[in-house]
Amino acid sequence: MAFNAKILKNILYLVGAGPGDPDLLTMKAYKILKKADVVLFDHLVDAEILEIVPDSCLKVYVGKEPYADFTPQEDIHTRIAQYCQEYGHVVRLKGGDPYIYGRGFEELLFAEKLGIEVQYVPGISSMQGAGFHHIPLTHRGVSDGVWTLTGTKKDGRLSSDLQLAIQSNSTVVIYMGMKKLDEIARTYVMCGKGDTPAAILQHVTLPAQREVVCKVGDLLKASRDNGLSHPAIIVIGEVVRLHAANSCDILSNRQYKVY
Structure with a gap:
């Protein structure tokens, strides 16, 4: 699916979910999840963290389990573009920190090419x-x-x-x-x-x-x-x-x- 048109609205949050324990989520990440319209989440994100989002939030699994089934990075990019066109606050939720072996910066570069505003929220690695x-x-x-x-x-x-x-x-x-x-x-x-x-x-x-x-x-x-x-x-x-x-x-x- 091609996305050539500039997207001038909405926002993508690259959020670190931390190493596993839900209590280690940052307050900023918690506040963003509370208002999320869509959450694209990884394999290692604890289920309790996903309970923070509103009932109306669309939760989409895009995990990459090592040496098993995984969502190709290109498909994740496509979903980012799609949901950022359709919704207001899209959260890309990653285990650990998005910029430490999380390929988060690749997603930032992709989103910025489409004119999507991006905010980075660190997580404990x-x-x-x-x-x-x-x-x-x-x-x-x-x-x-x-x-x-x-x-x-x-x-x-x-x-x-x-x-x-x-x-x-x-x-x-x-x-x-x-x-x-x-x-x-x-x-x-x-x-x-x-x-x-x-x-x-x-x-x-x-x-x-x-x-x-x-x-x-x-x-x-x-x-x-x-x-x-x-x-x-x-x-x-x-x-x-x-x-x-x-x-x-x-x-x-x-x-x-x-x-």
Whole structure:
């Protein structure tokens, strides 16, 4: 479907729903959802958040479940154009933050070409959910910063920046990396850092959240032995060792522990 005419009315909100827990939604996001005419929502948006919208609001699922059924980005663009022509307040609701591996900026560029006004509303990213496992992303004297990498680029490869991140004194957080655990581990081992503490955090901030702490070289085994899969993030660095429960386990003879 082609949309050549300029759209000079209505507004698209790119809203971050946060990492999962509905209580972590921002007040601005809540207010926008309360007046939404249409909500285009992702796979990881909690059902309780969708209850905020008015009864008259049209709720449209446009999710992308990893390695399963997904809505092509082109179809999402078509729906954005369609609903912004027909309704007043259209909300594109994304898990986490729209601009952190959420393709939100692609949707902004598309909407702006059609003359649609766009407002961005940040959301808490899933990497910040590491704090719910008492893993700080930075800590004075331990981690100088954070490298945030994708485990799966557009061409399917692991980000080559991992080689650079390993050499830094910073925490490494990998999104969409559960299919690349073996490659991540081998990369660290080849750099002589296979004993670096690591954690796999699944369903962060939700009641079903799980954590596996291990040496980075054992990521694949720890994941398989404990049945962890996506959605999950991988946190690698000395910050994983800081929490007492994690520290004792990593320094023991056991390979990993599930919390």
